[in-house]
Amino acid sequence: MEHKKTGTTTIGLVCKDGVVLAADKRVTAGYMIVDKKFRKIIKISDNVAVTIAGSVSDVQMLIKIIKAQIKLASLRRGKELSVKETTNLLANIVYSNIRRPSMIPSITGFLVGGKDNKGFSLYEVGVAGDVIEATDYRADGSGSQFALGVLESDYKKDLPIKEATKLAVKSLNAAIQRDIASGNGFDVINITKDGIKRVLEQEINTKILV
Numbered sequence: 592m593e594h595k596k597t598g599t600t601t602i603g604l605v606c607k608d609g610v611v612l613a614a615d616k617r618v619t620a621g622y623m624i625v626d627k628k629f630r631k632i633i634k635i636s637d638n639v640a641v642t643i644a645g646s647v648s649d650v651q652m653l654i655k656i657i658k659a660q661i662k663l664a665s666l667r668r669g670k671e672l673s674v675k676e677t678t679n680l681l682a683n684i685v686y687s688n689i690r691r692p693s694m695i696p697s698i699t700g701f702l703v704g705g706k707d708n709k710g711f712s713l714y715e716v717g718v719a720g721d722v723i724e725a726t727d728y729r730a731d732g733s734g735s736q737f738a739l740g741v742l743e744s745d746y747k748k749d750l751p752i753k754e755a756t757k758l759a760v761k762s763l764n765a766a767i768q769r770d771i772a773s774g775n776g777f778d779v780i781n782i783t784k785d786g787i788k789r790v791l792e793q794e795i796n797t798k799i800l801v
Contacts, residue, residue, distance in 0.1 A: 599732030600766035600773040601631060601642035603702040603713045604746070605725060606755035609783040610704035610711050613759035614642050615734070615767055616776035616794070627775040628794065636661050639677050639705030640780055640787050644732040645718065649688065649697040657681050674705035674712040678722055686720025700731045704782050711782065734766030734773035741765045752781055756790060767795070 602613040618626035629647075634640045635658050643650045660680055665671055672680070681701060688697040701716040713725040723729075728746050730738040741762040750758065759779055767774045779791040 599631065599644040600734030600738050600763055600770060601644055601700075601702055601731045602728070602738055602742070602759050602762055603642065603704050603715075603725065603730075604728045604742075604750070604755045604759055605711060605713050606752050607749040609706070609752045609755075609781055610713050611752065611755045611759045611779065611781055612640055612642050612702060612704050613756075613763050613777065613779045615763060615773040616778055617772065617774045618647060619772050624775070630778060632778050632780050632789075634787050636665075636671065636677065636705075637786070638671065638707060638782075639674055639703065640782060641681070641704070642702040642731065643699070644701070645699035646695070646697065649699050653681070653684055653688065653699055656684055660684070671707070673707040673709065674703065674714070675724075677705065678703045678712075678714040678716060682716045682720045682722045684720075685716055685718070689719055702729055702731055706782055706784070730762070730766075732773065734770030737766040737769045738762040752783060756781060760791065 600615050604611045612632050614631035616629050618629045631643050632640055633654055661672060685699055698718050700718050703714040705712060715723045715729045728742045745758055756779055760777055763777055776794040777791055780787060780789045
């Protein structure tokens, strides 16, 4: 039985006044497209959002767990977790999950973007639970190599968030044009001092009229 995967291209950029997260909207099962409107950027707390890649069922379960863990930890401490603390909490769950014996291995990848009293942050949580902090940009998923080519060429430090958003869309479009597991639309959010805002959600019309 084919396993549903987000396939995916997800992108994160650190800019002058915030963080930009972007993703496509396609879900595949082998060579079959099973969803064309799947949201791969999810808000997990008031100030933190994640992009998702990998097995859909595992990603959905981990999102439920991390949301509950964040609320529980915040209640115990009486204050919100920092972006780094949230990322480490998620990484611990991913680390435990991938090492649990199973007929179907748990393959998940996340980009974590957010803000706290230290400023704006972007992290990558790998499939093995490893954490890498990004001071510029990150791309994940099957189309990441195509997106990285554009980011490597056009990214500049301290980009205004509007320019960073345009670059994220340009990079995502490059991946969609070449990666068969990415496509069907764009989803982009901005994380600024005003909070988390979805600034673009656009479907790509793939119908052929005869």
